[in-house]
Amino acid sequence: MSDLLTAFEIPEHLHASSPIERRGLDRDQVRMMLLDPVSGRRAHTNFRNIVDTFQAGDVLVLNQSRTIPSSLQASGTNGEVEVRLARKIDDHRFEVLLVGKQYKEGEKLYFQDGLFAVVEKGGSEYPLQVLKFKLSGMSLIEYIYDHGSPIYYEYVEDPWPLNDYQNVYSSTPGSIEMASAGRAFTWGTITELEQKGVKICYITLHTSLSYYENDRWPSPSSHPEPYTIPQETVTVINKAKQEGRQVAAVGTTVVRALESAFKNGQLTKQDSVLTYLYINQEHSLKVVDALLTGFHEPEASHLDLLTAFVKHEILIEAYHEAIEQQYLWHEFGDMNLIIPGRL
Template sequence: MKTDDFDFELDESLIAQHPLKDRDHARLLVMDKTTGEVCHKMFYDIVDYLEDGDVLVLNDTKVIPARLYGHRDGKEEKVEVLMLKNTKDDIWECLVKPGKKMRVGSKLIFGDGRLSCEVLDVIEDGVRIIEFFYDGIFEERLDELGEMPLPPYITEKLENKDDYQTVYAKYDGSAAAPTAGLHFTEELLDKIRNMGVYVEFVTLHVGLGTFRPVKVNDIEKHIMHKEVYSLSRETADVINRQKKLGKKIVAVGTTVVRTLESAIRGEDELTPKSESTDIFIYPGFEFKVVTSLITNFHLPKSTLMMLVSAMSTRENILNAYSEAIKEKYRFFSFGDAMFIKE
């Protein structure tokens, strides 16, 4: 299967630059994963597709203001640092631009100098291992100096950092938001709970894989970067029990799919885990946990397009995307949503 098989054309005017004021008023394209049949709804209509005993699973990772702009000690040239993964204490895996001059021992200063860093190791493609030094509390320095790491296709400045955060975000660590969850409000989640639907959480901190394009034409040769996830005993038990009862397991976002399908690999049922995953899901993958998916519209030729195609078929997904484009849905992180149902 080729990367070009997951390509489509999109007018830039359909790329959402701002979130909606009312999160759950996004549009919702509902697609039957078997037949490919689609219909058009509003996101708050998701309640019509959930039933008593189903499990809605969300990713409660919290995006940190991980994009920093600084300069090398004694130089004026601006350097961008995108924090991807905390490896130990104040040591982070980071994406640095421009990266060529950032050799081992290079130092950067941010703001008034209350935050600085030094390159400890060179990995690849601008990726560096960096140690941060600061006065006071690290999280406070990030809040003061860092920006939310919006994707490059969002060119307008974010007025409120919380707009790129789910209402249930809890654990710091992501370099990007699990964007399917941005459509939920506290009120909508309460309504879903009151219907008898289990609302459960996993944690996967989104890292470099989100920003890395597929550079090979044969998708099976693409290598995913590892991301850290955590699945609790409570969530595992609820999903195992309800799945045995024939209830739907609805993943909110591709990160939840990757977490659940990683956690069950090689096992008959889910068990609590805290580890890393490099799972790559594309058509032909056999899902053992997830039955339905709430997701946003993704970039062409991306691993996310491949994952959602695995939930149905490549043809069904591309047809649904064509319909969304014709109906002028809003695309990508701040855009509208899609529900792939049984």
């Protein structure tokens, strides 16, 4: 994807640094670019108008994972260090990013209120490491909620509270970072969609850490994420596919889950399993027809996933137009709905 890597650059002022509510507007007042992946046709609108784009019988799939406060402060032989949780391994262990530092196996990190953790073997890829915490299970989760904060990247101007990093419908804690494609939804929007006859259903995929600092991103092949697809969702989607109706994913996390669970010609129920699926232009989509997503950085594997929906030449043209139109990037930014045949 080398052509993608150099195809566009995000101007500094288009990095969304604050939630839209902190700018005096409502969540669903972010802007939205519509993109037909076949014709390349584009339109510019407001997210509140998303109801007009969908038809009765369409299926919209949301990720109900809830963001946990994944940044902790610790000290060790190398001084103070920010510990960013990257992925839960078991009740005692997390893969973590020790921001700007590496510790040797067997060394200890000390947290507030007497908690410590021991560095174990290396993580799934550099620079991740594995920490075994003194606490485990719910005791560890409660500690994380008491002492942690959301992960703040450099473009975020203030330490916004955890609730700003939640979708209104999120219910199952576990994501390291917000599944942000759903952030613009309000219960009012969801109700309007349902009243129109759009089927709303849910999966759960807990996101892993998406950025390792110093221009380093996870390797798509070394980025496991746990997901669950309930039978109710399986039934709705399989029926829709049989009837030739459109299935739209809210976010790349939903695409990854649904495409991972397609087996023997249909979507299958899954209960807290890991997906290693890497989706790019070579992947033939089996379940998902349309995608609501944010705008992604050129180095991110999320952008590779978009090329399963739309040729990268059309995508890059659209992204250049999004920059010209002053769309905002990242979790607090604007939306992009890639949907065939509705423009």
